Amino acid sequence: xxxAVSNLRARHVARLGSFCASSSSSSSPASEAWDGRFRLHxxxxxxxxxxxxxxxxxxxxxxxxxxxxxxEVGPGTGNLTARLLASPAARVSxxxxxxxxxxAVTARASALNLAHKLTVILGDAVETDFPEFDVCVANIPYGxxxxxxxxxLFGTYxxxxxxxxxQKEFARRxxxxxxxxxxxxxxxxxxxxxxxxxxxDVSKRDFVPMPRVDSSLVEIRPRVDMPEADLAEWLAFTRExxxxxxxxxxxxxxxxxxxxxxxKRSHRTKRCADDAPGRxxxxxxxxxxxxxxxxxxxxxxxxxRSDVVAGFNKEDVGAFKERIANAxxxxxxxxKRPSQLSNDELLRLLRLLNERGVWFQ
Numbered sequence: 433x434x435x436a437v438s439n440l441r442a443r444h445v446a447r448l449g450s451f452c453a454s455s456s457s458s459s460s461p462a463s464e465a466w467d468g469r470f471r472l473h474x475x476x477x478x479x480x481x482x483x484x485x486x487x488x489x490x491x492x493x494x495x496x497x498x499x500x501x502x503x504e505v506g507p508g509t510g511n512l513t514a515r516l517l518a519s520p521a522a523r524v525s526x527x528x529x530x531x532x533x534x535x536a537v538t539a540r541a542s543a544l545n546l547a548h549k550l551t552v553i554l555g556d557a558v559e560t561d562f563p564e565f566d567v568c569v570a571n572i573p574y575g576x577x578x579x580x581x582x583x584x585l586f587g588t589y590x591x592x593x594x595x596x597x598x599q600k601e602f603a604r605r606x607x608x609x610x611x612x613x614x615x616x617x618x619x620x621x622x623x624x625x626x627x628x629x630x631x632x633d634v635s636k637r638d639f640v641p642m643p644r645v646d647s648s649l650v651e652i653r654p655r656v657d658m659p660e661a662d663l664a665e666w667l668a669f670t671r672e673x674x675x676x677x678x679x680x681x682x683x684x685x686x687x688x689x690x691x692x693x694x695x696k697r698s699h700r701t702k703r704c705a706d707d708a709p710g711r712x713x714x715x716x717x718x719x720x721x722x723x724x725x726x727x728x729x730x731x732x733x734x735x736x737r738s739d740v741v742a743g744f745n746k747e748d749v750g751a752f753k754e755r756i757a758n759a760x761x762x763x764x765x766x767x768k769r770p771s772q773l774s775n776d777e778l779l780r781l782l783r784l785l786n787e788r789g790v791w792f793q
Contacts, residue, residue: 464511466640470532478530480508481571481597483638490649491515493631494569494595501525503565503591505557505580506573508533510540516569517546524550525565527557558583568594574643577602578618585625585654586663594652600633603648615771617674624666624775627653661779668792669782673770681781682766685756695752698791699744755788 464482472478481487490512496502500521507513507526516524528534534552541550553560558579568591572580577598584594598606607628608614622628631649636642672694676684684690760766763781765773782792 466509472641478508478533478573479571479639479641479643481511481634481638482640483634486634486638487511487515489632490569490571490595490597491519493649493651494519494567494593496521496567496569498522500566501564503527503562503568503570505568505570507537507552508571510537512569512571513537513550514540514544514546517541517544517549521567522549525553525563526550527553527555527560527562529554529556562589565589566592568596570594571597574599574602581606581622581652585622585652586667591654593654595631595649596652597634597647597649600646600648603630603650606650606652610774611772616677617670620670620674620770620775620778621667622652624661624663625658626655629653659775659779661782664793665786665791666779666782669785670770670778672792673778677769677771680767680769682757682760684770685760686753691749691753691756694756694790694792695744695749697793698752698789752790756785756790759784759788759790 464484464487466472466480466482472480494502494516496516496519498520500519502516502519502521502524504513504516504524504526507528513524513526526537528537531554534554538547538550538552541547551563553563558576568584577596581594581596583589584591605614605616605618606622607630608616608619619628629651631651634647634649636644636646639647672690673681673684685694757766759781763777763784765777765781768777770778785792
């Protein structure tokens with residue numbers, strides 16, 4: 433039985449190699465067309481980019497250098513991979529969750545006599561440890577855009593640039609500036625550690641099967657001049673600010689429930705000086721904003737909880753609330769919405785709050 437399965441797999445790979453060899457010899461747009469040799473799963477984000485001009489443009493924008501190690505996420509059948517392998521880069525590591533795609537891209541590299549430059553890793557890109565790389569180039573499945581970018585930027589990886597094809601709406605939020613209607617926690621957190629640039633738009637008609645929305649190519653370049661900040665504290669701070677992005681900072685930080693939560697966090701008996709955000713935090717730092725409902729009542733909440741935290745009296749909580757109000761007043765940010773403020777302004781407020789004993793993680 434195992435031998436029969438192995439023989440069937442071998443014939444399948446050979447057929448893929450035959451197709452890729454004939455395709456690579458053609459310069460027409462049809463050379464990247466999908467032949468339907470197995471079913472593509474749209475719910476998994478399996479949309480193959482087939483327009484050769486767009487594929488060439490992505491490889492060109494990546495600006496690969498001799499000796500570069502390239503990371504590709506979701507290579508599919510290898511339309512983009514073939515161009516990365518043909519570049520001056522020294523090697524390409526491709527992470528793919530679908531074994532059928534692994535067969536396809538491996539066969540294609542062999543047909544191009546470039547298999548020696550390719551390593552294919554079978555696994556979930558969000559969970560799999562990446563090898564060292566200089567440049568990331570990828571047509572990312574829409575469903576993992578946020579966690580994957582968070583992994584790249586807030587993990588331990590050091591790289592020169594990432595050139596990513598993303599859902600157009602998501603890309604607009606990623607590159608948004610303060611004051612833009614799309615500006616939110618996603619942009620604020622990314623801009624803290626990287627510079628972003630919109631490169632080009634890509635029509636949904638350039639994919640098979642055709643997705644519901646258009647895409648955009650974005651360049652992400654990690655900052656070399658990172659601001660001095662406790663990153664875990666910053667991420668917790670922006671979560672509080674942008675959780676209710678349509679409110680002003682003054683309205684956000686006068687809510688009874690918010691004050692009590694921050695008071696308890698700020699008075700934990702033991703604070704860990706070298707706290708780092710855990711994996712769950714890392715994968716959630718770029719989640720979309722939710723303007724969550726939260727009581728603005730200065731009295732008790734609906735459950736009748738008092739404004740006294742165990743071990744402290746009402747005056748202690750009141751003094752804590754006053755420190756927050758004074759920090760907002762001194763920075764003249766109480767009447768501003770988070771989406772209107774630059775990272776420098778938000779970081780200045782965070783530092784002032786920390787100095788006054790207000791902590792967010």
